[in-house]
Amino acid sequence: MRNPLCTPVEHRLSRRAFLGAAALGGLVTPTLAETLRNERKQVLFVWLDGGISQLESWDPKPNTTFGGPFRAIPTSVPGIHISELLPETAKLMHHLAIVRSVRTQDDSHSAGVDRIQRGDPKNRGVVYPYLGSAMAKLLGAGDSGLPPYVWVKPMNGGFIYKDAGFLGPKYGALALGDGKPPENLLRPSEISAADDEERNELRKLADQRYTANRKADTTEANSYAYEMAAQLQKRVELFDLAKLPKKDQDRYGSHDLGRHMLLARRLLEKGVTFVKVTSYGWDTHGDNFNGHSSLVPKFDKPFAAMIQDLAERKMLDNVLVIAMSEFGRTPRINGHLGRDHWPEAWSVCMGGRGLKKGVVAGTTNDLGTDIATEPYDIGHLFHTWFQALGIESETKQYFNRSQPLPIAHEDMHAVKEVLA
Amino acid sequence: MIPRTLKDVGKPIFPTSQILRIRFSPNGEQLVAACTDGTVRFWDTAGKEGATLRGHSGWVTTLAFAADGRLVTADSWGALTCWSKDAERKKLWSITAHEGWLRALAIREEEVATVSRDGTVRRSKLGNGELLNKTSLNADLYSVTYSHGSDELLIGDLFGKVHWLDTAGKRVRDFERNDFHLLDRIQDVGGIRGLTFSPDGKTLAISGAMPKTGGFVQAFPMLELVDAATQKTIWKWKGANDNEGYLHDLKWLDNDTLVGVTSGQPGQGKVLVWNAKTTEPALVHLKLPNCHSVDAAKQLLAVSSTNANSSGNGRGKAAEYRHNHSPISLLSLG
Numbered sequence: 001m002r003n004p005l006c007t008p009v010e011h012r013l014s015r016r017a018f019l020g021a022a023a024l025g026g027l028v029t030p031t032l033a034e035t036l037r038n039e040r041k042q043v044l045f046v047w048l049d050g051g052i053s054q055l056e057s058w059d060p061k062p063n064t065t066f067g068g069p070f071r072a073i074p075t076s077v078p079g080i081h082i083s084e085l086l087p088e089t090a091k092l093m094h095h096l097a098i099v100r101s102v103r104t105q106d107d108s109h110s111a112g113v114d115r116i117q118r119g120d121p122k123n124r125g126v127v128y129p130y131l132g133s134a135m136a137k138l139l140g141a142g143d144s145g146l147p148p149y150v151w152v153k154p155m156n157g158g159f160i161y162k163d164a165g166f167l168g169p170k171y172g173a174l175a176l177g178d179g180k181p182p183e184n185l186l187r188p189s190e191i192s193a194a195d196d197e198e199r200n201e202l203r204k205l206a207d208q209r210y211t212a213n214r215k216a217d218t219t220e221a222n223s224y225a226y227e228m229a230a231q232l233q234k235r236v237e238l239f240d241l242a243k244l245p246k247k248d249q250d251r252y253g254s255h256d257l258g259r260h261m262l263l264a265r266r267l268l269e270k271g272v273t274f275v276k277v278t279s280y281g282w283d284t285h286g287d288n289f290n291g292h293s294s295l296v297p298k299f300d301k302p303f304a305a306m307i308q309d310l311a312e313r314k315m316l317d318n319v320l321v322i323a324m325s326e327f328g329r330t331p332r333i334n335g336h337l338g339r340d341h342w343p344e345a346w347s348v349c350m351g352g353r354g355l356k357k358g359v360v361a362g363t364t365n366d367l368g369t370d371i372a373t374e375p376y377d378i379g380h381l382f383h384t385w386f387q388a389l390g391i392e393s394e395t396k397q398y399f400n401r402s403q404p405l406p407i408a409h410e411d412m413h414a415v416k417e418v419l420a
Numbered sequence: 421m422i423p424r425t426l427k428d429v430g431k432p433i434f435p436t437s438q439i440l441r442i443r444f445s446p447n448g449e450q451l452v453a454a455c456t457d458g459t460v461r462f463w464d465t466a467g468k469e470g471a472t473l474r475g476h477s478g479w480v481t482t483l484a485f486a487a488d489g490r491l492v493t494a495d496s497w498g499a500l501t502c503w504s505k506d507a508e509r510k511k512l513w514s515i516t517a518h519e520g521w522l523r524a525l526a527i528r529e530e531e532v533a534t535v536s537r538d539g540t541v542r543r544s545k546l547g548n549g550e551l552l553n554k555t556s557l558n559a560d561l562y563s564v565t566y567s568h569g570s571d572e573l574l575i576g577d578l579f580g581k582v583h584w585l586d587t588a589g590k591r592v593r594d595f596e597r598n599d600f601h602l603l604d605r606i607q608d609v610g611g612i613r614g615l616t617f618s619p620d621g622k623t624l625a626i627s628g629a630m631p632k633t634g635g636f637v638q639a640f641p642m643l644e645l646v647d648a649a650t651q652k653t654i655w656k657w658k659g660a661n662d663n664e665g666y667l668h669d670l671k672w673l674d675n676d677t678l679v680g681v682t683s684g685q686p687g688q689g690k691v692l693v694w695n696a697k698t699t700e701p702a703l704v705h706l707k708l709p710n711c712h713s714v715d716a717a718k719q720l721l722a723v724s725s726t727n728a729n730s731s732g733n734g735r736g737k738a739a740e741y742r743h744n745h746s747p748i749s750l751l752s753l754g
Contacts, residue, residue, distance in 0.1 A: 065743050069479040069496030107734040255606045281605040286637030294608045335686045335710030335726030341733035369741045
């Protein structure tokens with residue numbers, strides 16, 4: 001008997017893997033499509049990998065023992081101050097909400113990234129989905145015809161099925177390495193459309209035969225990758241940022257994070273459900289202050305441009321925006337003038353769909369060494385984000401075959417102070 | 421004559437704060453420190469603590485004495501302050517010299533030059549802080565020195581460029597030392613952290629590191645000696661390991677001898693003494709972790725380092741969450 005499990009090779013994106021299958025859209029009237037689009041719920045998830053310092057961003061403690069060299073500046077919301085390294089975001093605080101009392105469980109990257117992005121639920125012997133895969137499942141792909149979970153990241157891309165956990169590979173991430181479409185996406189010019197169609201028909205037949213002796217979800221994922229590829233083939237213009245106004249390119253910045261945020265905006269405009277943008281290199285154990293002096297402004301500019309653009313397009317009513325890391329950074333400044341990992345009392349910034357505007361939830365003590373109010377774990381934040389999107393996180397369940405599973409940690413609740 | 425070893429003189433001084441810069445007073449009798457708690461602290465060479473100057477914000481980032489003993493201090497919020505030369509150390513004047521982190525200053529006769537993260541270099545009157553001129557160089561500026569025997573300024577930036585300006589702020593020339601900079605992902609790392617002329621003005625020392633990564637910041641400390649007239653490299657030294665970090669401070673002891681200190685990953689730190697004619701250090705002192713500043717007076721070296729076990733993820737098991745501090749060691753050059 002054949003092995004029912006697929007191999008990673010079968011999920012690699014290539015032209016061959018992308019060919020074929022019908023579009024998902026095109027079956028609704030324009031009016032209905034417009035209505036659906038207006039009701040569309042989407043997420044932008046900005047992941048600053050390694051750990052942005054809360055003290056050099058959302059929860060500055062100037063002129064204190066651990067406060068570092070930077071000032072706090074006023075924002076567009078009276079009484080709320082953030083780091084001077086975020087001047088553009090400060091002007092848009094009236095769109096945003098900050099939770100300053102986040103306490104999570106891991107102080108290592110290897111465990112922290114996974115636990116945070118999977119919501120750190122109780123252990124039930126299954127691997128929970130990353131937030132992007134969860135949203136792909138719970139919100140669906142909509143009518144965009146594009147994959148529901150797209151990850152814009154530096155370096156390599158591909159189909160990251162592991163993110164989906166027990167939901168199955170179909171809910172994995174389509175990762176656009178360096179913001180570029182998968183390699184060999186377009187049909188080579190030497191192959192005619194008719195030949196291409198013929199090859200596709202052959203591929204479908206092979207798929208059917210392959211499916212006969214395998215688990216449905218693996219073959220579903222395989223077909224799904226083809227479908228998505230077919231859609232991407234029709235939307236290659238999405239990736240050509242050079243055609244955007246130079247003003248936009250300047251506002252977002254020419255570095256990786258700027259370009260990737262601009263691509264993320266286009267993907268959201270086209271209706272992708274969940275767009276994750278990752279920036280690596282935030283693990284500033286050494287020279288933290290010069291590091292943040294360089295890094296944070298390169299986040300600030302495109303993040304603020306994104307918030308401004310989403311607001312101007314009325315998209316903040318539909319799009320939930322989250323910016324975070326796997327933890328914060330220690331108040332203590334080490335001998336390398338760095339800050340180490342700190343899950344004890346850190347901050348997450350969010351805004352948009354379902355959230356109050358211009359608020360701060362939770363506080364840390366004067367030195368930033370502890371939380372002075374109710375601490376919130378990642379499970380609280382998952383409840384908050386689900387509920388902001390209209391998902392009843394306390395009652396809604398996944399079904400892993402016949403096993404019911406809560407979608408967020410059942411001992412936790414939403415952060416009411418930030419829910420609209 | 422470079423000694424074979426550096427011997428401790430007395431017990432280390434234990435300040436309550438971390439220290440970014442230490443300097444001896446011109447007569448060598450006082451040691452003064454720029455502290456991350458916003459204070460400026462004094463000790464005599466026996467380790468007895470004297471005055472504490474307050475009024476700065478953020479970190480006190482650097483300081484320097486005028487020849488007559490007046491003290492100029494700077495902070496990370498852009499303030500520049502001048503204190504009297506007498507024992508009272510009265511505040512003579514204080515100005516907001518820059519829009520943000522004032523990283524380095526230099527004094528020549530009745531003028532003080534400052535550079536900042538705000539990308540500008542400013543000349544002020546030493547007497548009252550009055551602005552003489554200000555020039556934008558559109559880069560994060562890390563180091564500044566007066567050219568030997570003139571009022572021209574050399575400024576080192578984050579990207580490894582040395583800007584040479586005349587007294588009016590006009591460009592005389594610039595030269596690049598790209599090894600001192602790395603763009604790692606989206607982080608610009610490194611920078612020319614120090615520029616120092618030899619006492620005879622013939623040689624310029626450029627110090628910092630060759631970065632290997634951002635984030636964690638793995639970097640090889642680096643020192644390049646340059647012919648001041650031609651800007652040609654005489655020699656360049658690079659540390660052996662990428663965990664050694666930056667050459668944070670450098671001092672010419674005389675025309676033939678330099679001393680520098682390094683701080684890399686927690687626990688890594690060296691005091692290095694070079695014969696200016698030889699690339700490899702003649703003396704390497706390994707007993708002090710994470711050294712950030714050094715100065716010399718009267719055959720005495722003062723080195724600020726960092727307490728042991730300064731790093732660690734999370735809260736740790738200790739009941740109290742403690743900050744780190746910078747012990748100051750006095751070492752004999754004799």
